Amino acid sequence: MMSGWLRRLPIFWQTLLLVLACLLVAQAMSIAMFVSVRPPRPQVYPMGDIAEALGAPRHGRDDDDTPRLATQLTRSAPTADTEGMVTDSSMVSRLAERLGVPVSCVRLFYEADQSATYPFRFKKVDSGVPIRHGEPMFFNTVLAGVQKDGVWRVVRTPDKPWISPWQQRTVLWFVLSALMVLPLAFLFARQLASPIRRFAAAADRVGHDPRAPAVPVGGPAEVRLAAQALTAMQLRLSETLAERTAMIAAIAHDLRTPLARIAFRIETAPDALRKPVQSDVEQMRAMIAATIGFVRGVHVGEKKGLDLLALVQRIASHCHEMGSKVSVAGSPAWVEGDSVALERLFQNIIDNALAYAGSAEITVIADEGRACVKVADRGPGLPEPMLDDAFRPFNRGDPSRSRQTGGIGLGLAIARSIAAEHGGTVTAANRDGGGLVVTTEFPAAPHLAPAS
Incomplete structure (x- = not known):
């Protein structure tokens, strides 16, 4: 975890320190690799190595990384079977002299070095083979053979691997450096993102309710x-x-x-x-x-566990006593809330349905951690662009202010405010076949239901 003073630094300095720390770790890994791992030996085959492989087993160089020459015995003389391989009489004479046999008993084929200039301290010759301190150096494929007692001993340089040893070490170096840097980057990202997430959540609360707790001051x-x-x-x-x-x-x-x-x-x-x-x-x-009543705000009292199904059934029974047509269906749905405020919420929504349609159909659903109450009617509905405007204060579907068609457009606005105080939402949608469906959702609290 970052220390307190480091978390309070500006993002610029935190990022700069992370880059510097990653650079130091990567450089430390590079130095450790440089000190502990032997550098790769170039895949070069001096003529002396080839002569030793043809004349006797190799000795004195078991610790190098150069691939061993492949050796085989055959009755026939070797021939160049790779396109681009050449031979040179001076190189053949040098090899025969090393082996102490006639030139006719020696074969030497190789891929000439194609570099325009040879490495430092190497001498360029017409044979296409660089020479260092009088020793020919073969950097490409070599095929050589010597005949003794009627049998040809043939050696050939091994095929180059897809990934050479020095490339494997380089990949290992990069992987280890990344693994060393990864924890630093993870801690930095987590410490940087945490205060930003808290800030975003607090800002969202303030956007829904200006009276919400102040945004916590912390982080960069x-x-x-x-x-x-x-x-x-x-x-x-x-x-x-x-x-x-x-x-x-x-x-x-x-x-x-x-x-x-x-x-x-x-x-x-x-x-x-x-x-x-x-x-x-x-x-x-x-x-x-x-x-x-609206400008004074919506007062929400003590919250406790209550069943929305029982609540709307009680409201429906009051409506029946007044001669209104209200039906209720569904299953128990327990939430944590103020019964007086929630009764006012659903009463406003039901009154709105009764005012415009003369009846209301209520469905209570408890599913996937949400308690949902749907109030549907068969009224005229609303145009799609006006569905959200219906919850704005003083906005009505009927532009008149006639008491025969409702109030002044505060019922649904109050309902949405009460729902927000309980962590819920209120939305409206047109019903198939005509009418409106107002859906209220709250976080479910089944643990508050009394034990049966």
Whole structure:
């Protein structure tokens, strides 16, 4: 784990330190490999090695990494069977002299070195074989043979492996360096991502509820600055909302006095004028009461385990007593919540269905950790672009403010606010065959159900 001071460093310095640490680890691995592993010997075959392989077993060089020459005995003289192999009389004479046999008893074929210039300290000759300190050096395929007692002893350089030893060591070096650096990169990524995830979760909570707890200040300097800025913005939003809420509540409250005077003065007016004005006054009073209730916020009391099926059945029974058509089906679904607030939530949704369709069909479902309540009706429904707007304050499907078709457009907005306070969601969708389905989902709490 990173120490406290390191976690508080800016992301720039944390990244720079990680790069430097990885570089140091990689260099340490390189030095360790350089010291502990012997460097690969070039795959070069001096003529002396070839002569030893033809004349006697190799000796004195068992510790080198050069592949051994393949040896075989045959009755026939070797011939060049690889395209590009050549022979040179001077090289054959040198080999025969080394073996102490006539030139006619020696065969030597090789692939001439194609380099434009030979390595340092190597002399270029017409035979195409570099010579160092008078010793011909063969870097490519060699095929040689000597005849003794009627039998040809033939040697050939082995085929080059797909991955040579020095390449294997290089790959091992890279793998070990990556394995050494990986834990550092993992710790860095985890320590850097953790405060960012916490910041994102806190910012999401603030986006849903300005009264949510402030964003925790921690992690790199950039994240701390962002958290402080978001906390300041949250305070400003809360103050602005509080001021506007207080202003709207004050205006709505002050309107009650002139409405009371209007209602008092209209009492002596003729019936033809008094009754319509009284109806308007009552409607304005209802609108003012609803507005005051909304701007004061949704109060959620103590939460405890409750069954949504039993809750909506109780609401449905009240609706039946008022002559409304409400049906309930489904299975028990336990959640943790305030029964008064949730009853208000579902009452608003059911009232909305009754206002526009005259009936409501309720289904309660508990599945996969979610408790779901669907309230469906056979009303006119809503155009698709307006489905989410239905939950905005003072927005109604019916643009009028007629009391015969509902209130002032706060019922669904209040329902969504109560659902958010319980960690749930409220959505609307058009129903197949006409009508609307309002779906409310909460985190299920089956562990709160009483033992049977």
